[in-house]
Amino acid sequence: MEQFITIILRTIFFYVLILIIFRLMGKREIGELSILDLVVFIMIGELAIVAIDNPKQSVTLTSVAMILLMIIQILMAKISLKSKRFRDLIDGKPTIIINRGKIDEDAMRKQRYNFDDLLTQLREKDIRSIAxxxxxxxxxxxxxxxxxxxxxxNGEPKEGDITIPLIIDGAVEEENLQRINKTNFWLRQELKKLGYRDIRQISFCSYENGKFFVDILDEE
Incomplete structure (x- = not known):
């Protein structure tokens, strides 16, 4: 009976503790979780399960380990906010699978992404045809x-475009410039015409349908 009560109390305690930890870690939808988030969440869950299942396991030590994981995740999130390179390393980059109606098989191979995956996800979005x-x-x-x-x-197809980020956190996205067949020099010259001379002061710059969108760092 005593062991039964202990399990109940531990379950309630770790339930509340995990809720607090996840709340402090910030709001993220399940589909938006990064690899770092998933690793931390899994480890925290495993620690809680072991502590509940084994009454001899120290509640204090388990709580310290869970809080330490929370601190690590928060610190990593702060680093990721300041470093685009770190974000790309941890989360990876978005990959264009279909570009202007054409399937990029090379990009699919690099992501180990097959046509069954593509068709399944298209159906989930109510897209009947790749065309x-x-x-x-x-x-x-x-x-x-x-x-x-x-x-x-008149019902005829019309070419659209997507937002191409050219500058993120003051750093030029060279890969995206190559995608639109432009150079770093072209980008700097175009921005100078618009009155932006210091790229390091630009938090985000995109190019879509021949037009720039520019957001200055910490501009109110």
Whole structure:
């Protein structure tokens, strides 16, 4: 009976503790969890299970380990906010699987992503045919973002475009520049025409349908 009560009390305690830890770690949807988030969540869950299942396991030591994991996750999240390179290392980069209606098989191979995966995720988004897709982007979370082809008023297909980030956190995205067949020099010259001379002061700059969107770092 005493062991039964102990298990109940430990279950309630760790339930509350995990709720507090996850709340402090920030709000993230399940589909948006990074590899780091998943590792931390799994480890915290395993620690709680072991402590509940084994009454001899120290509640204090288990709680300390769980709190330490929370601190590690928060510190990593702060580093990731400041470092694009670190974000790419931990979370990976989005991959364009379908670009302007054409499937990029090489990108699929690099992501170990097959046609069954593609068709399944398209069906989940109520897309009946690949021919209806202008862009399909495999996000770092594993979800697929789809942009369907647009039509002119006469019903004929019309080319669309997606937002191409060219600068993130003051750093130029050289890979995206190559994707649109532009150079670093071109980007700097175009931004100078718009009055932006210091790229390090730009938190985000994108290029879509021939137009720039620029957001200055910490601008109110």
């Amino acid at each position: 209806d897709v202008e862009f399909a982007i495999l996000e770092s979370s594993g979800s697929l973002s789809v942009i369907e082809k647009m039509n002119n008023p």
